[in-house]
Amino acid sequence: RKEVEQDPGPFNVPEGATVAFNCTYSNSASQSFFWYRQDCRKEPKLLMSVYSSGNEDGRFTAQLNRASQYISLLIRDSKLSDSATYLCVVNINTGGFKTIFGAGTRLFVKA
């Protein structure tokens, strides 16, 4: 089983739709969590950190469920510019930190 798993998609949604991505992690020593966005042929860039209490940044909401070991990203009112690959990232503390990236979920927003 992979340490971090995501639905690869692709998700094809119309503009204005709400879309949600989930990411599961298997290591209970996972300590911090992030969502990254990667555009085609570019490096990943931080979208938002994920806090235990949940957090929101404009149209984006991230949540963490430690009991079920998953994080989620909700995008409301999708824009064409939201089309990208979304990667979940987990920092695991096993005596030293190790950063694990999920394989990513591709999103296509269509007019």
Added chain:
Amino acid sequence: DGGITQSPKYLFRKEGQNVTLSCEQNLNHDAMYWYRQDPGQGLRLIYYSQIVNDFQKGDIAEGYSVSREKKESFPLTVTSAQKNPTAFYLCASIQTDTEAFFGQGTRLTVV
């Protein structure tokens, strides 16, 4: 400005040749990582280093080698033993349990 720099941006390798990809950071981060990304695929971990003079193999280390003689530098050598090296290579640096910062990547092509 602090950041992470990869060079070159594009690299062409002849079969049987070793090549070295450069990754330098001035963020004073302890940990540095190398990932490989194939078209339409997620990031796969090659090697990572959490401290100077120490590094660990990732999921696909065969055919690659690294060194970490300085905190700022984590070069990756793609050896002739790597039979399918054409890919997008990403370097990241991370301070303990925080977000990862990526370089702009190196596109390696075997000719």
